[in-house]
Amino acid sequence: MQLSLFSSRRVVAGIMLILFCSRIWSHGAAPTPAIDPDRTIVFPDTEDYVTVITDLHTHSVFSDGHVWPSVRVSEALLDGVDALAITEHLEYQPHRLDIPHPDRNRAYDEAVVAAKGTDLIVVRGSEITRNFPAGHVNAVFLTDANELIKVPNAPLDPGEFYAASQEWPAQAAIDAAVEQGAFLFWNHPFWTEQDRQAGVTAFHEDNAKAGKIHGIEVVNGNGYSEEAFEVALKNGLVVIGTSDVHNLIDWDYKPHAGGHRPVTLVLSKSRTSKDVREALFAKRTIAWFKNLLIGRSSDVVPLIRSSLSLQSEGYRDGTSLARVVIGNRSDATFELVNLSQYTFLEHGSLIVVPAHGEIHFTVKTSEPLENIDLQFSVRNALVAPRSHPEITLSTAL
Ligand SMILES: [Zn+2]
Ligand SMILES: [Zn+2]
Missing domain, CATH: 3.20.20.140 (Metal-dependent hydrolases)
Structure with a gap:
């Protein structure tokens, strides 16, 4: 009994020693x-x-x-x-x-x-x-x-x-x-x-x-x-x-x-x-x-283009008010300043697209259109000191 206890203690001690050594040598x-x-x-x-x-x-x-x-x-x-x-x-x-x-x-x-x-x-x-x-x-x-x-x-x-x-x-x-x-x-x-x-x-x-x-x-x-x-x-x-x-x-x-x-x-x-x-x-x-993306235009613009997408949600019945959504697949919160000929119903010139989110808004197009191009200056991106890239998002309406 005494002996077997002793030997099981030895086994435990041996295992502990092996564990200890492996910890030392695999830091x-x-x-x-x-x-x-x-x-x-x-x-x-x-x-x-x-x-x-x-x-x-x-x-x-x-x-x-x-x-x-x-x-x-x-x-x-x-x-x-x-x-x-x-x-x-x-x-x-x-x-x-x-x-x-x-x-x-x-x-x-x-x-x-x-x-x-x-x-x-x-x-x-x-x-x-x-x-x-x-x-x-x-x-x-x-x-x-x-x-x-x-x-x-x-x-x-x-x-x-x-x-x-x-x-x-x-x-x-x-x-x-x-x-x-x-x-x-x-x-x-x-x-x-x-x-x-x-x-x-x-x-x-x-x-x-x-x-x-x-x-x-x-x-x-x-x-x-x-x-x-x-x-x-x-x-x-x-x-x-x-x-x-x-x-x-x-x-x-x-x-x-x-x-x-x-x-x-x-x-x-x-x-x-x-x-x-x-x-x-x-x-x-x-x-x-x-929240800034900083680089050459040839790199920054393609990244913005793959991050953002514009889709149509159709015209409001009997109006020239086009409902659209911009989706964002990136970690950046995009701050887009409107450069297009259109104005927006619920927003001023700034559209903020949350990271991994989307924003729905309404564009006043004056007359029903088949397609729309929206130009924006991307305020959270820099392609030269104090210079923001411009992008165009397009969709069929
Ligand atoms: Zn250093
Ligand atoms: Zn250093």
Whole structure:
């Protein structure tokens, strides 16, 4: 009896030990979140492309973030993000005394383990971090992050490490990333704490001209920059919007209260890593920020066209009052300003179409028509600083 109790205790202890060990060695396992459809970011595909939701700038404990990479993966799954990059500062390593990781691919590796069995595309990326004027540049679709940093006799102290890391020229890190076929973008160019001057620096301009910096953050976190949007359009740079999250998405963007992280909608041939990369280089992007869609007209207009539809509900008997409905298949609340020759019965010039909803209204057409074209200026979309796209919605009556 005594013996058998002892041995069953040993069995239990053995099982506990196995469980404990497996917990130690599989710390990348992601908590599987329960998906809340109200929270996921949803935009329809366009006529020609798949709309891929990406966040290409986030942080974990492997630089100055406050969560393990698996938490970033869980958040991405909760938000309906299709492609995620955890882009650690290579040089800024405030947790270095506790996490002195010599392999700069660790955050990516951990995220890949955490994302196993899901459709999430994990993108290998890093944030090249220098003092002004180079500032911060993200490189995504890397093959080896370790090639982007050189710190001989690396000091353990984070401050000394950062100082020593600045010695290797930013240009060398950029060139190493380009060598790997990476997509590079200039981060938060409007970050006044570091970049005290507005506009493009020679460093960024030269690299953009040389085809080594491909994009620019027009949106970063809670900031949108008209100046950066202008720079993007003038220099042929790809429009990027990212969360740059360091804490929790829930704290910073309150998705449970209707908010969302900023993302880049990439118009891709398919939902694969290869095609997302191709679409980025082809500049087919839209930043989704608060309730704004920001990008080139050639991308924004097709997305609006696939999001909205106009349908007729027939004329009111014996009148020239046409009843119509505009439906919306996207997360954006569309604010449409009437540019057509007609006026509306129940509205002024502004028609608001709720996200994933519809609005019914009556158009005064003067005489019965067979078809109608309604032109609108889309106030919640930008195709240049302070410039809204125009669309025409048509239907038979
Ligand atoms: Zn940064
Ligand atoms: Zn960052």
